[in-house]
Amino acid sequence: MAMRAPLPVRDGVGPTRLRVPRTGPWDTIADYVTGRFSHIDPEILLSRFDRGEVVAFDGGIVTRTTPLGAEDFIWYYREPPEEPDIPYEVVVRHHDEDLLVVDKPHFLPTTPGGGFLKNSALVRLRQEFDNPHLTPIHRLDRATAGLVMFSVRPASRGAYQSLFADRAVRKVYEAVTVVPAEGMPELPRVVRSHLTSTRGSLRAVVHEDREPNAETLVEAIRIGPSTAHLRLHPRTGRMHQLRAHLAGIGLGILGDRFYPDLLDEAPDDPERPLQLLARELRFVDPLSGAPREFTTGLTLREAARV
Structure with missing residues (x-):
């Protein structure tokens, strides 16, 4: 507790x-x-x-x-840091007495951390809705855009958190990746590995000698001469799972500064956002028993160029 x-x-x-x-x-x-x-x-x-x-x-x-x-x-209370401006809006996709579902833009963190405090989706939304009880039920990396679900009130929070803990939420992502010089790997395919992370670590660690604890189904939407538009179905939720899994099969995501190679820190480039998008969330509502489905209104800019 x-x-x-x-x-x-x-x-x-x-x-x-x-x-x-x-x-x-x-x-x-x-x-x-x-x-x-x-x-x-x-x-x-x-x-x-x-x-x-x-x-x-x-x-x-x-x-x-x-x-x-x-x-x-x-x-x-932390003293508010001098934060870089993030001129992108959080867009509400759904709001009821229990859930708030939003589209988080690239570059905006889900929760305060590092050099970002008020420039986070959580703080912006708490202020917008005047609700100190808002709490993220899951998170996206700062570089990743798309759907994030928040609990509106403590009374029902545990029921929705249990959905993610029990892997009862079907998540669908999209990514635009490079096409390797040697050609695309065979798709669809299931990628499995053992991933671990430590607090403060920049990247997930892949352990080849351990039983897999992370699994992703990778499907092709469209494959072009130099880039590919992919659909991803993560069956687990490890840190950087999608980025690490795609890099592991030679499909580095466009705009990724962490995988396959960790690049030097650099300012955010709005012209080169990470081409990874949380597209869909599907689950059976634990309170009503009704099926729920949410879809992002965002798109990946490079997907149209594949």
């Missing part, structure tokens, strides 16, 4: 939770925090303690003199 935050959502942004060690070379929790975030001016961090903006599980104020070991977790 998730730990309930003692601070409310503020301006669409939830508080950050930080685990604090019980022992160590720090006299106070504030000492640990200033050491942990040494890239930030310590007076800026200490001022948050002085303003009462750092709290414990019970909502009690953690001060700059609270000793180490007094709390296992603290909560605070």
Whole structure:
């Protein structure tokens, strides 16, 4: 069960939770925090303690003199970073008392992370609908466009989250890939591998010596001289699964800076978005028992050129 935050959502942004060690070379929790975030001016961090903006599980104020070991977790609000502008809109495809389904554009993260806080689909939508309870039921990579489903209210959230946990949601993606010099692999085909990832890792790791834990059905929509338009049916949901699976059979996605080769970091190029799109979501509604199907209104620009 998730730990309930003692601070409310503020301006669409939830508080950050930080685990604090019980022992160590720090006299106070504030000492640990200033050491942990040494890239930030310590007076800026200490001022948050002085303003009462750092709290414990019970909502009690953690001060700059609270000793180490007094709390296992603290909560605070991140300072909004200087964020690059992402001039693309989140478009609502469906909205009812339980679900909000939207089209997320390329380059916009689903949730806050890295250098993006308010420039995320979650924060934008919480502000637009004035609903601090909005929570993503699944996520898309920042570079991937297409359908994302959000829970509108806590009472029904678990039922929809269970759909994804139980692999009861049929997901369909599209991608535009390169055609290898040696020619296309035979399609349709099922790609299986064992993929793992660690927190903060940039790419998934493929383990050739382990039993597969990720599976994708790859079908051709149209194959041209140099590019191919593909339909993808992931039967699991591992990090970067589609990108890694296509790269593994020689079909690198156009605009992909992570697979097959990890390229140097560069600014987002609106002329070269990753050509990967979450197209469809299908499932049986756990509350009504009715079939549900959602389709994106977005397209891949390179698909028309195949």
